Amino acid sequence: MTLKKIDPFFQEMLEKLGNKASEKSRKFRVIISFDDAKSRDNFILKNENLETLYKLNLISSISLKLNKQQIFEYEKEDLIKAIEEDQQLFLSILEINEILDLNRSKNSQISHTGKNVTIGIVDDGVNSNFLSIPNTIRRINNSNYVKKSQGSQITHGTVMASIISNQFTDNYYTALGVAPKAEILDLDISNSQEEYYFSDILSVFDTIAKEGIKMDILLISLTTKCPSNGKDILSCACEMLVDKGIIVVCPAGNLGPNSTTIGSPAAAEKVISFGSVTKKLTIAQYSGRGPTTDKRMKPDFCLPGSKILIPLSNELRVNVTGSSVSAAIGAGLIALIKEYKPQLSPHEIFELLKKSSRDLELDQYSQGNGMPNVSAIFEEFNLIHERIIPYNYLIKKSIKISIGFSVILIVLFYMFNFFRV
Structure with missing residues (x-):
């Protein structure tokens, strides 16, 4: 049977669970959403024993942990709009x-x-x-x-x-x-x-x-x-x-x-x-x-x-x-x-x-x-024009060339003087 409030994929997963005590007590992270913040807050007041993980506002909802029985019971709650898994x-x-x-x-x-x-x-x-x-x-x-x-x-x-x-x-x-x-x-x-x-x-x-x-x-x-x-x-x-x-x-x-x-x-x-x-x-x-x-x-x-x-x-x-x-x-x-x-x-x-x-x-x-x-x-949008080579790149390149040229001149100078002697 398809329920109105529980997400169909989540419902299918829950129904596949066995009847072992461990499965019955197993808790799931769940998000319950409401039509508005007033309905959400009324639900929280009505169920003070529930431990809320998150109280969310962009979409009026809460995140909490519930077992399978609790989830199906809340399907009948008038204040609730939808129930789905708080998926990882x-x-x-x-x-x-x-x-x-x-x-x-x-x-x-x-x-x-x-x-x-x-x-x-x-x-x-x-x-x-x-x-x-x-x-x-x-x-x-x-x-x-x-x-x-x-x-x-x-x-x-x-x-x-x-x-x-x-x-x-x-x-x-x-x-x-x-x-x-x-x-x-x-x-x-x-x-x-x-x-x-x-x-x-x-x-x-x-x-x-x-x-x-x-x-x-x-x-x-x-x-x-x-x-x-x-x-x-x-x-x-x-x-x-x-x-x-x-x-x-x-x-x-x-x-x-x-x-x-x-x-x-x-x-x-x-x-x-x-x-x-x-x-x-x-x-x-x-x-x-x-x-x-x-x-x-x-x-x-x-x-x-x-x-x-x-x-x-x-x-x-x-x-x-x-x-x-x-x-x-x-x-x-x-x-x-x-x-x-x-x-x-x-x-x-x-x-x-x-x-x-x-x-x-x-x-x-x-x-x-x-x-x-x-x-x-x-x-x-005519936003591509060929770029001139960056100025800082040219400066650094010219410095490297100048240094290299200077080294060559120094070497030639000493070679000339060495052979001259």
């Missing part, structure tokens, strides 16, 4: 520039750096001790933030930030990050258990709303293992942020090559999701595939995500793989566009990416609309 989420650059044809835009007389664009990163924290991380990073702490010693820990969030805004430079003193001057907001959801749930991210959304935090792009580099129809509470909350003008970017997940492996929040219709391609422009084996469980096409696009080399310090480089790498690159590309076209809505950005994308002639549920070409977008 999982964390899913030198060579990037060539594959994406970014060298053309980076070497343009008009600089493309993501300046004045703010990117929030929901992840396990960004370690600002590494030289790859810009010193302008801002950390936003939610109500459950626990201060920790960073040391030399390489977190997943550190890698994401290093892909977007890496401060190391090439031979022309151009920063290696996709959008090196974008402002990074560190939305840290890390905890001692290293476990992340819907409610952790929803709590961050509440902090964003409560404190009026402004951002252009939000990268959520986590996804669920269970496939989604994009109607779960986290997906709905992401779409609310999109409606407020924030571009939400997510990875397709690393559960390929099977079909229907797009989890939440990547399955949300208004979220821009990225799958991964290899350097040979084939879909990576691990990259999540569509369709969503309600038969929509996802991911939306694909970008490099396999064996990407990222410098973190003068001595340390990491080689990373995963669809979250592709999503971070995607967030950086969008920042480059927003730098010059800040008025564009999330939908307009999506359409620009779609129009510019190269069809890799692969399965649509693997590649989506293809691989975006940001240089084509800049050409359309």
Whole structure:
């Protein structure tokens, strides 16, 4: 029997449980949502014995732990709108520039750096001790933030930030990050258990709303293992942020090559999701595939995500793989566009990416609309002009040549005098 309030996938999982005492007493992390805050608060007053993990506001809801019997009993509660699992989420650059044809835009007389664009990163924290991380990073702490010693820990969030805004430079003193001057907001959801749930991210959304935090792009580099129809509470909350003008970017997940492996929040219709391609422009084996469980096409696009080399310090480089790498690159590309076209809505950005994308002639549920070409977008807006070689590069080069020439003269002088004697 299909119940009205309990999520069908969650109900199916609960009904498969046996009747052993251990199964009956087993508690699940659950999110109960309500029509409004008044109904939620009345429910809390009515059930004072329940221990609430989170009280959430963007979508009036609570997170708590309940056993199977309690969950089915609350199906009958008039104050409740919906019951679903508080699902667990999982964390899913030198060579990037060539594959994406970014060298053309980076070497343009008009600089493309993501300046004045703010990117929030929901992840396990960004370690600002590494030289790859810009010193302008801002950390936003939610109500459950626990201060920790960073040391030399390489977190997943550190890698994401290093892909977007890496401060190391090439031979022309151009920063290696996709959008090196974008402002990074560190939305840290890390905890001692290293476990992340819907409610952790929803709590961050509440902090964003409560404190009026402004951002252009939000990268959520986590996804669920269970496939989604994009109607779960986290997906709905992401779409609310999109409606407020924030571009939400997510990875397709690393559960390929099977079909229907797009989890939440990547399955949300208004979220821009990225799958991964290899350097040979084939879909990576691990990259999540569509369709969503309600038969929509996802991911939306694909970008490099396999064996990407990222410098973190003068001595340390990491080689990373995963669809979250592709999503971070995607967030950086969008920042480059927003730098010059800040008025564009999330939908307009999506359409620009779609129009510019190269069809890799692969399965649509693997590649989506293809691989975006940001240089084509800049050409359309007349934002690529051939760049004159940087002045500071010419100065340093001329100094090196002068020193070399001087050394040759000195050697010749001493040789001449030696043989003369």
